[in-house]
Amino acid sequence: MTTSALRRGSPAAETRRERRRREQLEERTAQIPVKLYGLRPWTAPLLTGLAVLFAIFTLVPILWIIINSTKTQANVFQSFGFWFARPFEFFHNFSLLFQNVDGDGTYIRWFGNTALYAVLGGIGATALAAFGGYGFARFRFRGSRATFYLVIAALLVPISAITLPLYLVYAKVHLINSIWGMVLPSMVSPVGLYLMRTYVQVSVPRELIDAARIDGAGEVRIFFRVAIPLMVPGLMTVLLISIVGVWNNYFLPLIIFSQNNLFPLTVGMGLWSQHATTSGDNNLYPLIVMGGLVTIVPLIGLFLILQRYWKSGLLLGSIAN
């Protein structure tokens, strides 16, 4: 029914250039000309200077990790940290990622694990949040409000109060050292549910759903054909937040995995940094630096690719209340 018409009007149908031009235009018309604020001539340069300073503060560690990924272990310590030093070992360091250097495990394996956990957990969390958010936003039944607030209240519970007992329960149901022990809890995202509910309330009009009902469409069909296409920016935000959440997760994998070949990156690299200092292992530091760099790159890439989605999605946070 109306879905094709909706899709035509949605940003997806625009070409990239059209979209960029439209966004720039919107931004410019929404902006009050700076002249009107009656600033003194030095104010704007001064404030820009402050922003530059903070940008430097933000970029310094990134710069450090890029520079030091090219160094030998000796140079990581002995040469000046914010400049390059010979020999240029970038490719050698990179090749270390594919080797089991000190017997703890191979970086690339951990990378694969992290990606697997993040993708499964992220997709699962987004799907559950999409169904649930739509259910809470567009249906009103006995106890729906109370249930929703109960879920939100769970945000206040510290991770340790959930993760630790989870470990004890896992020991009983044989989920220690199982990837499902990691993936399944990652699928529960109260924040994701909250964001999806808000997003549906804002962007899926009741009138549209009612119209589809009058046309005789079933609820499931309405959800997939009418609601989902309108929820895409929200879905992308939740997907991104959940993936980052799993990618970052440290506590849960730290206590439920004892087999090194199941570790995600965070646990593996934490282990390396521990061993590097205690055993003085020869080649662990370049490995940690290069590993850190390779851990960051996919996420930054993901953010840049999905930028236009999560930007509008993050707005949800501010609509809160």
Next chain:
Amino acid sequence: MSETAVRAPQHGPPGKAAAARPSAHTGWATRRDRRGIAFITPFLIAFILFIVVPLGYAVYTSLYTSRIIGGTVFTGASNYTSVLGSGLFWSGVIRVAIFGAIQITVMLIIAFFFATLFDLGVIKAGRTFRAIFFIPFAVPIVVAALMWGFMLEPQYGPVTHLASALGAGNVNFFSSGLMLPSIIVIVIWEWTGYNMVILYTALRSVPRDVVEAAILDDAPLWKIILRVKLPLVRPAIVMLVFLNVIGASQLFVEPLILSNYQAGVITDNYTPTLYILNTAISGAQYNLAAAMAVILGVIVIIISVGALLFRRRRGELSS
């Protein structure tokens, strides 16, 4: 509209409820609304299995004690009394409270400051700056702590070298006095951009005419920011304070990683979460650790609910 009228409520209170909530949708048959339960069921099952059940188990297990002789026995509140009377636990709580108070305040001031500047368009290339500021959000905390650990390391760290080159002498950023400030800087680095982007999006939704009116009144820039913009984004700020308090209460990755660079400063009980982890994993005292986790949760809930009540009361007074 007529369709709604035809399907007037079959069960449920007619007339009165509809009048109380003047919405066309209250008229829908409740049977249809009950189908919403099917939509939320998958989430609820996962929620119960992976949040409610573990939480319940934490409370349950915290009431028991395992002894080498005699096995696990019910000991009631004894784990709780020993945690509440533990100076080690409370010193961690106080440390995290100091950490949170400073880190959250400084971070939100920086985030709000830049968010307003970008929103007002005072700074050119705001788009680029926003993207740069947001980068740390994509850096896993473990990796962030590792990078900063290398940079601040007392012997080889380039920042330490820079500090001594600038005449600060031999600074040890990981000494017992400077460890917490260093962690504060690291956490500010990690989260300012994220908070800034949320505040920025909130500021974008402030109606343009409100600001224009202030300009016509010849209000200076700082007044527009503090008197016009700030009150309008207060809900977003409150939400960020909540999220950041919860985050700060769970601080443990940064100290855990940094303890690899400087032995001795990060004690087992440096933060409550670290203490829970150490009690459970190295100490194998799961029951005691569970009691700590429950108490930590209760503290966070008391702070949050207290803040909410305080805000509500103030809101009533001012209106």
